[in-house]
Amino acid sequence: MPLDERRAQLLELGMALFAERPYEEVAVDDIANAAGVSKGLLYHYFGGKRDFYLACVRQTADTLLAAVDPRGEPPGPQRIVKALRAYFDFVGERPRAYLALLSGGMGVDESVVGVVNTTRDAIVGQILDAIGLEEPRPVFRLAARTWVGAVETSCQDWIAHRDVDRETLVDLLVTCLVVSLHKATQLDPESGVIIPDAILSAVLPRAARGQSS
Numbered sequence: 268m269p270l271d272e273r274r275a276q277l278l279e280l281g282m283a284l285f286a287e288r289p290y291e292e293v294a295v296d297d298i299a300n301a302a303g304v305s306k307g308l309l310y311h312y313f314g315g316k317r318d319f320y321l322a323c324v325r326q327t328a329d330t331l332l333a334a335v336d337p338r339g340e341p342p343g344p345q346r347i348v349k350a351l352r353a354y355f356d357f358v359g360e361r362p363r364a365y366l367a368l369l370s371g372g373m374g375v376d377e378s379v380v381g382v383v384n385t386t387r388d389a390i391v392g393q394i395l396d397a398i399g400l401e402e403p404r405p406v407f408r409l410a411a412r413t414w415v416g417a418v419e420t421s422c423q424d425w426i427a428h429r430d431v432d433r434e435t436l437v438d439l440l441v442t443c444l445v446v447s448l449h450k451a452t453q454l455d456p457e458s459g460v461i462i463p464d465a466i467l468s469a470v471l472p473r474a475a476r477g478q479s480s
Contacts, residue, residue: 273312274312275326276302277298277302277304277309277312277313277319278322278323278326279326280298280301280302281298281319281320281322281323282323282324282326282327282363282364282367283363283364284297284298284301285320285323285367286363286364286366286367287363290320293316294316295309295310295315295316295319298316298319317376320376320379321376321378321379321382323367324367324368324379324382324383325382327361327364327365327367327368328368328382328383328385328386330357330361331354331357331365331368331386332386332389332390334353334354334356334357335350335351335353335354335357335390335393336350336393337349337350337393337396337397342396342397342398342399343397344397344441344445344463344466346393346397347394347397347441347444348437348441350393350397351418351437351440351441352433352437354418354422355422355425355433355436355437356433358422358425358426359433362426365422365426366423366426368383368386369383369419369423387412387415390415391408391411391412391415394411394414394415394444395407395408395411398448398460398462399460400458400460404455404458405455406451406454406455406458407448407451407455407458407460409451410447410448410450410451411444411447411448413447414440414443414444414447417440417443418440421436421439421440441470442470445462445466445467445470446470448460448462449462449467
């Protein structure tokens, strides 16, 4: 098997193992036996368990970001809707790897925390770009970052229960984002960001927009 394919196979298998058991309970022998390779080969590719785990987390994060990348989609709400659907597709196909990615950021290793936070920051950047915000603005960054946390929590609940369909989740979360960004435009009017009335009318009652009936 070519080097890149073998490495990718090992990372996919490794993330599955780390998703099933805590990091401390997965031994290098377990990884080698599951992959049908020698420990020496694992050390050759990755240097050790910690580096192997970090590589697994990075691959999962990179795969997620590639899935939600707008790929030239013009700025606008449809970009966010498509990205969110792709996000849930990823979670639906790789629930254990997704949960392992999130739990990997809970103090296991500073480098792992960095990968998780970099992934979140990249998604925040996609959101701000989608609404046409060309420069960082704290209120909008905070609104987007808070929303990413809500998406992660929703995914964890969805994985655990599977009693809400994907489109309902997308509708709920897009509504939450629009409300949050609308409030951000009020708190930072100098941003120049405008949420189209057609979008606001779909998710906000007239009173919430400060308009008379």
